[in-house]
Amino acid sequence: MLDSVFHALADPARRSMLERLTRGPASVSELAEPLSMSLPGVMQHLKVLDDAGLTVSEKRGRVRWRRLNDAALARAEVWIGERRRVWNTRLDSLDRHLRAASTPDPLRRGDEDERKE
Numbered sequence: 001m002l003d004s005v006f007h008a009l010a011d012p013a014r015r016s017m018l019e020r021l022t023r024g025p026a027s028v029s030e031l032a033e034p035l036s037m038s039l040p041g042v043m044q045h046l047k048v049l050d051d052a053g054l055t056v057s058e059k060r061g062r063v064r065w066r067r068l069n070d071a072a073l074a075r076a077e078v079w080i081g082e083r084r085r086v087w088n089t090r091l092d093s094l095d096r097h098l099r100a101a102s103t104p105d106p107l108r109r110g111d112e113d114e115r116k117e
Helices: 002-009 011-023 028-032 038-052 070-102 105-115
Strands: 053-062 061-069
Touching: 002 011, 002 028, 002 038, 002 070, 011 028, 011 038, 011 053, 011 061, 028 061, 038 053, 038 061
Parallel strands: none
Antiparallel strands: 053 061
């Protein structure tokens, strides 16, 4: 499921549709309006979003509406947050190691002073 979410988010047209849906439900024609593609092309993108669970479709009268499904985005956010925590821990450890390696060792400095004499 997470793979399909990231696949859906990889396309700028689909991200544009999702961005519009953050303001509330929209009809297919409203989602298609700012895009320079055919209605069948828009429908293919909407199918990808539906299949990924990012949008939910419902028909009201003769109009098909889409709304955002926050739960699918939340799963991706959790996964990204876990990766961020892992990498922050690793980078903090690297930072400590590099700081320790660049700090002069007082014992070594003393050895060098004795050699000069």
